[in-house]
Amino acid sequence: MENYINIYKETRKKIKAYGYMMWLMSWDRETEAPKASLAYSSKQFGVIQEELYKIESDPKFVEAIEKLYENLNELDDQDFKVEIKHAYKELRMIKKVPKDEYLAYGKLIQKGSHIWAEAKENNDFEAYRPTLEEIVAFNQKLVKYLETDELKGYDVLLDMYEEGFGVKEYDLFFNTVKEELAPFVLEVTSHKDRFSRKLTKGIFPIAGQKEFGNYLMEVFNYDQTKGVLKESAHPFTSGTSSVDTRITTHYHEDNLLSSVFSTIHEMGHAIYELQCDEKYDDTMLHGGTSLGIHESESRMFENMIGRSYAFWKVHYPKLLEIFPKQLKNITLEEFYKFMNRAERSLIRIEADELTYSLHVLVRYEIEKQLISGKLKVKDLPKRWNSLMSKYVGKRPKTDKEGVLQDIHWSGGSFGYFPTYALGSAYAAQIYQAMNKDINVEEVVLNNDIKQINAWLKEHVHKFGQSKTPKEILQIATHEDFDPSYYVDYLKRKFS
Amino acid sequence: MENYINIYKETRKKIKAYGYMMWLMSWDRETEAPKASLAYSSKQFGVIQEELYKIESDPKFVEAIEKLYENLNELDDQDFKVEIKHAYKELRMIKKVPKDEYLAYGKLIQKGSHIWAEAKENNDFEAYRPTLEEIVAFNQKLVKYLETDELKGYDVLLDMYEEGFGVKEYDLFFNTVKEELAPFVLEVTSHKDRFSRKLTKGIFPIAGQKEFGNYLMEVFNYDQTKGVLKESAHPFTSGTSSVDTRITTHYHEDNLLSSVFSTIHEMGHAIYELQCDEKYDDTMLHGGTSLGIHESESRMFENMIGRSYAFWKVHYPKLLEIFPKQLKNITLEEFYKFMNRAERSLIRIEADELTYSLHVLVRYEIEKQLISGKLKVKDLPKRWNSLMSKYVGKRPKTDKEGVLQDIHWSGGSFGYFPTYALGSAYAAQIYQAMNKDINVEEVVLNNDIKQINAWLKEHVHKFGQSKTPKEILQIATHEDFDPSYYVDYLKRKFS
Structure with missing residues (x-):
């Protein structure tokens, strides 16, 4: 269990950091980034998003969550239990949705917002x-x-x-x-x-x-x-x-x-x-x-x-x-x-x-x-x-x-x-x-x-x-x- | 060679994206981030920096640069040649400086700036x-x-x-x-x-x-x-x-x-x-x-x-x-x-x-x-x-x-x-x-x-x-x- 907890927490540290970067990028895009740079920044965002997906779907991380979830009763920390329950629930996305469909959908909705904006305009x-x-x-x-x-x-x-x-x-x-x-x-x-x-x-x-x-x-x-x-x-x-x-x-x-x-x-x-x-x-x-x-x-x-x-x-x-x-x-x-x-x-x-x-x-x-x-x-x-x-x-x-x-x-x-x-x-x-x-x-x-x-x-x-x-x-x-x-x-x- | 070029270019895409994130974070820290958040953001920055180091020191990437450098004459693109020369030069840091010394130094100079600021103040x-x-x-x-x-x-x-x-x-x-x-x-x-x-x-x-x-x-x-x-x-x-x-x-x-x-x-x-x-x-x-x-x-x-x-x-x-x-x-x-x-x-x-x-x-x-x-x-x-x-x-x-x-x-x-x-x-x-x-x-x-x-x-x-x-x-x-x-x-x- 100790090992799984470590894997989980080490990976979480990365997920938090990637999340932070993506958050900051969105904030910047909405509030300050110069207009001409949006396509460029969106390309960088895509790369980081893909990296994050890899981290979140890393078999070792998935295994750690599953094992921890199976042995939830062995965990003392009530908050940590809740966190593992959430993480287990999130796994559905990775385990049940085929990766290429998931990534293709990501692109679809990114495009979707632009198409909607134009359609609304017109x-x-x-x-x-x-x-x-x-x-x-x-x-x-x-x-x-x-x-x-x-x-x-x-x-x-x-x-x-x-x-x-x-x-x-x-x-x-x-x-x-x-x-x-x-x-x-x-x-x-x-x-x-x-x-x-x-x-x-x-x-x-x-x-x-x-x-x-x-x-x-x-x-x-x-x-x-x-x-x-x-x-x-x-x-x-x-x-x-x-x-x-x-x-x-x-x-x-x-x-x-x-x-x-x-x-x-x-x-x-x-x-x-x-x-x-x-x-x-x-x-x-x-x-x-x-x-x-x-x-x-x-x-x-x-x-x-x-x-x-x-x-x-x-x-x-x-x-x-x-x-x-x-x-x-x-x-x-x-x-x-x-x-x-x-x-x-x-x-x-x-x-x-x-x-x-x-x-x-x-x-x-x-x-x-x-x-x-x-x-x-x-x-x-x-x-x-x-x-x-x-x-x-x-x-x-x-x-x-x-x-x-x-x-x-x-x-x-x-x-x-x-x-x-x-x-x-x-x-x-x-x-x-x-x-x-x-x-x-x-x-x-x-x-x-x-x-x-x-x-x-x-x-x-x-x-x-x-x-x-x-x-x-x-x-x-x-x-x-x-x-x-x-x-x-x-x-x-x-x- | 094709293979090395691909490895180089794929990795470069990541390095650019990580660089982008780190740039944005520094920009935000200097211009807008609320004061109380600086320690938190610096922690995230550290995680990303370490990830970037891993990417830059990945043996496959290092090998690609070395091989491309050895075969520079086979490359047609003059700009790409220059880029490979630079990359090869940069490799020194990774190959010649022991990793733990390099990372320890990174922490030292981060601390150093704070200590300097206080010393200057006083x-x-x-x-x-x-x-x-x-x-x-x-x-x-x-x-x-x-x-x-x-x-x-x-x-x-x-x-x-x-x-x-x-x-x-x-x-x-x-x-x-x-x-x-x-x-x-x-x-x-x-x-x-x-x-x-x-x-x-x-x-x-x-x-x-x-x-x-x-x-x-x-x-x-x-x-x-x-x-x-x-x-x-x-x-x-x-x-x-x-x-x-x-x-x-x-x-x-x-x-x-x-x-x-x-x-x-x-x-x-x-x-x-x-x-x-x-x-x-x-x-x-x-x-x-x-x-x-x-x-x-x-x-x-x-x-x-x-x-x-x-x-x-x-x-x-x-x-x-x-x-x-x-x-x-x-x-x-x-x-x-x-x-x-x-x-x-x-x-x-x-x-x-x-x-x-x-x-x-x-x-x-x-x-x-x-x-x-x-x-x-x-x-x-x-x-x-x-x-x-x-x-x-x-x-x-x-x-x-x-x-x-x-x-x-x-x-x-x-x-x-x-x-x-x-x-x-x-x-x-x-x-x-x-x-x-x-x-x-x-x-x-x-x-x-x-x-x-x-x-x-x-x-x-x-x-x-x-x-x-x-x-x-x-x-x-x-x-x-x-x-x-x-x-x-x-x-x-x-x-």
């Missing part, structure tokens, strides 16, 4: 269709390769992003959304605007937005010695460890709230990563345990704290100080109402808190049918439009603002979308539990958000990937997942 | 001495390992940075400096200030300096789709290919010229790298052929173009536009004279164009004696001070402004310094040749620097490492190296 679904068909076909095949007694069909993919959540769990959740939330949303959004649009008229110079971004980092205790705030086409969080997790935002002169809320959102992700126990930095257990739990932290920061009245009562004065002219005629109440308006809209990433999960519902139903083969790629645009019409109450006029809007499928991510909605639901449940220990509104009013961070660290963050999403929910809330917190929260807020 | 040579003694001892041993019939002693190290330049060549050069330049410099710098110090009184906000930096990138045609201008503690240039070479500068509010000239200097380096023939991007021949030739390009940009009257006649108005208040009482003539003042000073990197080579002379004489063992590390500070006094005419009061000022030796770089002075001398010779083909002053007055870039590309840059420094000089100037151009240029300018 509003031309047909140009994208053949590639998407290939990607769907591979995922159907992948599902077959990876199916087990417990996981069948779409569950295989769902489980990759959110362990323990398959069609059964998601159906329960989305049924609640469909039955309890959807009618409420359609009702709320059928009213005429009850908010002022004055904010949309202002021009907010980027230097000022950056200044407020720096202020927000202080407010949320996003530690600058462990993080960076930069710009990229789309905001994201990206990190390696409890000492380095970086975020980006995007500035629009005519949309102040966009950079404000994307910064707060990404800080929610980043603080989760930074607050994982540092003992996991050199292991495979560093980082958020699942996409859903990750999204719960970012959504809680963005929506439940960042869009609360208490928050802006404290921080609107700072914004007024930076943009005195632009905001002089906008009261705190108007500002608050505008950022919490609910509207039927077509684009998911621009959707408000209330309608958001309905956008995800559309994608969930489509993915389920695509992977099972009930829906063909060629029929996607039609189905998309009819589901949007049904759940969100608004029908896209073009594919660009319809089925072509998201990058995910072009990168082969099926099973990813549902976690977005799940995250909001987790957030409501976790917030409720936290609010029993600390008075969150008071903490926000006292500009003392580090108390919130500390609670989240203790009940969610520090565990890294050593606990499953379901276990995290139990630790943090002493309950199983319960979407009613989410529905209640939204109904209370938007009634 | 002006405490004694804290640094034992480490420096180890480093010197290793370099003495290294020299023994690598000596050949042609290269003995210090030559071994000098040749690493400037092929074809050993003690014989450098002695000739530095004798000219000592005999013809040093007395002239002492004479010029003995006069009272003949320039106004008004410029040192102003405060120049960094936003304005950045604006002028962007302007300079346009002026010098530093292509932003292939480059980046960023900030770091010390300015540098760093790149991978003809599509990605980045530079940094450093801004001081009370020193406008610092960022201006470091930006121009680094652009000289960067444009050299960017103008290497793109066919070398995937080979080991990309990049400047030697430190000396590299420095010739940066010095030519900085001093011969950037400090010329013609240049500021065209561009001073832009600077006045950005800093109208700060510059309103400073005439173009005063501005020009101030940037070209000559003073005895203690710090090399702050030295002016005229005195610079004397600072290097001090280091050259010391290195020669250190490596031969004639000078002991413990006697370094004394020797340093007496040589400074002799050549530069100024004696340091502390080691911080004396022997501790430069990082190079702490990183094991012996033989590096001399290339700095050589670069200026090359620059004068190349400039002179260029001036026969194009009227450089006129080109500068017409703000048409791309003509200069084009000439340099054709006569220096495009060859990458496929030519030696001596060959480049022949191509560009049709002459062997001749330091009299340098001495003449300085005497003309500073008389």
